[in-house]
Amino acid sequence: MPRFKPPRPTAAELEILRVLWERGPSTVRDVHAALARERGTGYTTVLKLMQIMAAKGLVERDESARAHVYKARRAPGQTQRQLVHDLLDRAFGGSPSKLMMQALSGRKASASEITEMRQMLDKFEKGKDPLA
Amino acid sequence: MPRFKPPRPTAAELEILRVLWERGPSTVRDVHAALARERGTGYTTVLKLMQIMAAKGLVERDESARAHVYKARRAPGQTQRQLVHDLLDRAFGGSPSKLMMQALSGRKASASEITEMRQMLDKFEKGKDPLA
DNA sequence: CCTGATCTACGAAACTCTTCGTTGAAAATA
DNA sequence: TATTTTCAACGAAGAGTTTCGTAGATCAGG
Numbered sequence: 001m002p003r004f005k006p007p008r009p010t011a012a013e014l015e016i017l018r019v020l021w022e023r024g025p026s027t028v029r030d031v032h033a034a035l036a037r038e039r040g041t042g043y044t045t046v047l048k049l050m051q052i053m054a055a056k057g058l059v060e061r062d063e064s065a066r067a068h069v070y071k072a073r074r075a076p077g078q079t080q081r082q083l084v085h086d087l088l089d090r091a092f093g094g095s096p097s098k099l100m101m102q103a104l105s106g107r108k109a110s111a112s113e114i115t116e117m118r119q120m121l122d123k124f125e126k127g128k129d130p131l132a
Numbered sequence: 133m134p135r136f137k138p139p140r141p142t143a144a145e146l147e148i149l150r151v152l153w154e155r156g157p158s159t160v161r162d163v164h165a166a167l168a169r170e171r172g173t174g175y176t177t178v179l180k181l182m183q184i185m186a187a188k189g190l191v192e193r194d195e196s197a198r199a200h201v202y203k204a205r206r207a208p209g210q211t212q213r214q215l216v217h218d219l220l221d222r223a224f225g226g227s228p229s230k231l232m233m234q235a236l237s238g239r240k241a242s243a244s245e246i247t248e249m250r251q252m253l254d255k256f257e258k259g260k261d262p263l264a
Numbered sequence: 265c266c267t268g269a270t271c272t273a274c275g276a277a278a279c280t281c282t283t284c285g286t287t288g289a290a291a292a293t294a
Numbered sequence: 295t296a297t298t299t300t301c302a303a304c305g306a307a308g309a310g311t312t313t314c315g316t317a318g319a320t321c322a323g324g
Contacts, residue, residue, distance in 0.1 A: 029301085048282085066291070099212075103232070114253055120229065
């Protein structure tokens with residue numbers, strides 16, 4: 001079973017994925033326009049990164065048009081889960097409660113966020129993974 | 133005010149910090165012994181990393197003995213908070229509930245963990261940061 | 265005192281990440 | 295058609311990370 005597992009995206013790659021998740025399939029120009037607004041990233045920098053991401057399997061590339069169209073290969077949730085589980089293992093000894101404690105600390109979480117978290121715990125306790 | 137802020141530890145640096153947190157102030161030999169058990173890290177590799185970490189301000193070094201004694205400069209919680217907040221911003225749009233959802237997904241959290249998380253939410257809702 | 269073990273310091277190699285300039289092809293425009 | 299714009303490809307530089315070998319000092323045992 002040749003299950004191919006894309007590697008963890010780096011910081012700059014994650015930025016690009018965020019644009020792709022938000023905009024859907026996009027050209028390099030699209031992504032660059034979105035990123036250049038906030039950061040001063042150059043066009044060829046974005047191009048190079050997206051080429052690398054295609055090689056890594058983080059994105060798919062449609063080359064049928066002259067301006068290639070890229071799309072994220074994994075949904076946000078999958079990537080987020082990979083990242084948070086990695087951090088959980090590396091820094092929290094696998095303890096979600098410790099992670100949550102630090103995530104909440106020093107920030108004002110909205111009331112609706114807290115409510116949502118409670119509901120999530122309820123579901124989870126009943127053996128229901130709210131996602132999987 | 134010259135508030136000095138240590139940088140985020142890298143993956144290998146975090147491994148070392150974990151040992152220092154667990155063992156308390158330790159020599160390079162101590163840390164190496166702990167790490168070599170799991171990984172095959174070489175002695176001078178650990179030494180070099182710890183020297184770098186001292187230069188970065190991640191650890192303090194007591195040079196009074198021949199075998200220098202290193203200790204972590206920040207408590208686990210501080211470092212963990214830094215790391216999780218960074219991830220929160222970079223990958224979760226700052227939403228703790230999304231982070232929690234992915235942290236729980238695909239893992240079996242123990243009943244006591246879930247209870248603990250509920251209590252934490254209670255405290256937090258009352259405006260009490262359980263840590264700060 | 266000599267020898268071997270231990271320890272720090274130094275330097276450098278291999279690797280990854282991020283950046284961007286340049287080139288040449290293709291398309292749009294004038 | 296001639297010029298300008300748009301695009302992918304390539305290479306390479308610079309920074310940061312991780313690895314370890316070697317050298318030289320210090321200490322302990324014989």
